[in-house]
Amino acid sequence: MKTIEIYDTTLRDGVQDVEINLSLTDKLRVAKVLDDLGVHYIEGGWPGSNPTDKQFFKEMQNYELKHARLAAFGSTHNPKHKPENDANLKSLIEAKPAVATIFGKSWDLHVTDALRIPLERNLEIIKNSIAFLKPHFEDVFFDAEHFFDGFKENRDYAMAAIKAAFDAGAGVLVLCDTNGGTLPDELRSICDVVRQELPEARFGIHTHNDSDTAVASSVEAVKAGASQVQGTINGYGERCGNANLCSVIPALELKCGGEYRCLPEGKLSHLTTVSQFVNEVANLRPFLRQPYVGRSAFAHKGGIHVSAIQRNSRTYEHIKPSQVGNEQRVLLSDLSGRSNILEKAKKFGYKLDREDALVGELLAELKDRENRGYEYSSAEASFELLFYRIMGWSKRYFTPINFRVTDALMQGEEVMSEATVMVKVRGQVEHTASTGEGPVNAMDRALRKAVERFYPCISEVRLTDFKVRVLSGTTQASPGTASHVRVLIESADKDSRWSTVGVSHNIIFASWNALVDSLTYKLFKDDPRKWPNHKS
Known part of the structure; x- marks a missing residue:
């Protein structure tokens, strides 16, 4: 069985996603979970680019990783500088990770149009940067930026770039589909050429998902001989994202005849939990239809x-x-x-x-x-x-009697919402009122105030999502504002999440029904005496 090294770049490439902004504490928490999962490398960021990443590497010196090795990301040295005088390379050394990963140009278009230097000078920069870093790290990886696009336009130069990195001592040559436009069959054929021309080199794959084929391309690269796969949890990344490790890992371990091992024994079953954890830390709603780990996957x-x-x-x-x-x-x-x-x-x-x-x-x-x-x-x-x-359960933790919601325009622009609620709880009628940020929030606060005195656990409930859908075809009512609406509310406590629904032509009443179900469900699931217990 061949071990495929998983190089996670969620904390660097993943946070370039337009929806993601991780704090230092967030990054430390994710790093610990990735290490527990058993990935081989955790790319913590680019210490030369921002203070958060620099501080991350400083803090990580206080942590002892059990499985992973920490990697720092950077670029080859500035063409105007020598390696020993380059601030970017110095920041990599000061970060003190186990591994340095630097990217360099392998597409001649970028050398001539972006760097605006001679092609030979770029090869020198690649060699000099790696040679300078080698004594300071356990290993140095070279990310050949835009390798596949470069190969297609100037095969000889793209190969010369990775050969320069190999000759300088790069431990892994990472072939990058930076623009995400190379299809799997074409990528596989190019990887075959690399294997033939550099049989003694170790190479990896780093794909972006702009053609929605990043996972397939990563698998094809492994079949062509790649020993390292770079990607992110949930496929986060700029533009359309990176190769999704939550799909790459099970595809390799479960779909390839037992030929590959990506994680330590028993760790694959932790993948869904890790996916959900990273979603939570990133404050993003999970993609329900995500393969393998999505809630709708099965x-x-x-x-x-x-x-x-x-x-x-x-x-x-x-x-x-x-x-x-x-x-x-x-x-x-x-x-x-x-x-x-x-x-x-x-x-x-x-x-x-x-x-x-x-x-x-x-x-x-x-x-x-x-x-x-x-x-x-x-x-x-x-x-x-x-x-x-319907099965006969008749217990009522509280019984709604009535509610009233008013909205008033105050001082010309500000709208004030107020709700009054009357419910019967344990034989007592509770009549409460509350203001809120909108009518639903006001109802929620008033209902909680009425019930929480009898059931303190209600304070644990938080509303995490609220959706309103205008329905068509459910009644003969006039279209538009007279339509029925469906309200879906997602709630959570410290242990779980649940969703409830309400339907009415009145959006407030639909919201009320969903709210009542939400709080009722919390009390129901926490009730050790709920009927029936025999469940035969």
């Missing part, structure tokens, strides 16, 4: 599909979800059949018969509600509450 909605996976999951799943730490999900919608209901009941601990009257009742109720605009495939908490109510 989600099944059609009744025929569900019926098949109940017999054999291989019918509609290319791997076992647990191999990458993910899980199978069965969704509920107007496409659902009895198989979906039975599978959901099994998840909740009920063994129901296909012909059970409750199954038919639940299926009919589900389809009726979805016909009115409810969406339970993305609001599973609301469905779980509906399921238990």
Whole structure:
């Protein structure tokens, strides 16, 4: 089995994504998780480019990595300087990582038009930079920037650039598809040439996703002999992103006949958790349909599909979800059949018969509600509450009586929202009021104020997402402002996330229903005495 070195550049190339801005603390947290995952290299940043990256390397000197080696990124020296006088190279040495990775020009267009120096001078710069750095690091890697574009326009010069790096002692020659425009078959053929002309060199691959083929190209490069893959968690990066390590790693470990090993034994099953963690730190919503680690990667909605996976999951799943730490999900919608209901009941601990009257009742109720605009495939908490109510659960933690919301334009521009709420909690009627940043926030605050005194755990709930969708075709109402709307609310506490739904022609009432379900679900899932407990 061949070991493929995983070189993670989330903390450098990944943060060039337009939506990402990581603090020093964020970067330290991500580095620890990547080390726990077992990647071989963590590229912490470019210490010569900004204070945060410089401080990161300083702080990392206090950490002892268990699996990974720390790498710092930089460029070849300025053409106007000698290596020993170049501030960029000096900053790499001062950062004290195990590995230095420097990029240099391998496309003659960049040498003549960007650097504006003779082609031979660029080769000298590559050699001199690597030779200067070698004594200060365990290894020096050379990123051949724009290698594939350069190869296609001037093969001899692109090869001369990486040969110069190899002759100077670069441990790995990293072939970069910097513009992301090279398709996998073409990239593979170029890698084959590199292997033939430099058989004694180790080479790696660094692809960008501008043609949506970065993962496929990385796999092809490995098959051509690359021993290192550079990429980012969740494919973060500038423009269209980098090769997604959350896809590259399982593709190599699970799809290539056991030929490659990327992570230590047992670590592949941590991949989904790492993906979610990095999403959280980056404050980005997860891509639900992301292969392998996305929440919808193993989600099944059609009744025929569900019926098949109940017999054999291989019918509609290319791997076992647990191999990458993910899980199978069965969704509920107007496409659902009895198989979906039975599978959901099994998840909740009920063994129901296909012909059970409750199954038919639940299926009919589900389809009726979805016909009115409810969406339970993305609001599973609301469905779980509906399921238990039909099964006979009658406990009410609180009972809404009424609410009122007012909006007023104040001082010409500022709008004030105020909500009053009346609910019955443990036999007592609570009547509360609150202002808020908009009507939904005001309702949320007032409802919490009424319930939290009886259930302190409500304070743990935070609203993480709020979506409004205008529905068409659900009623005969006039279009536009008279349409029905669907409100989806995602909530979270310290342990989990859940989604709830409300539907009405009145957006405030739809929001109210989703909010009530959200708080009810929190109390329901935390209740050790919720009925029934036998789940037979």
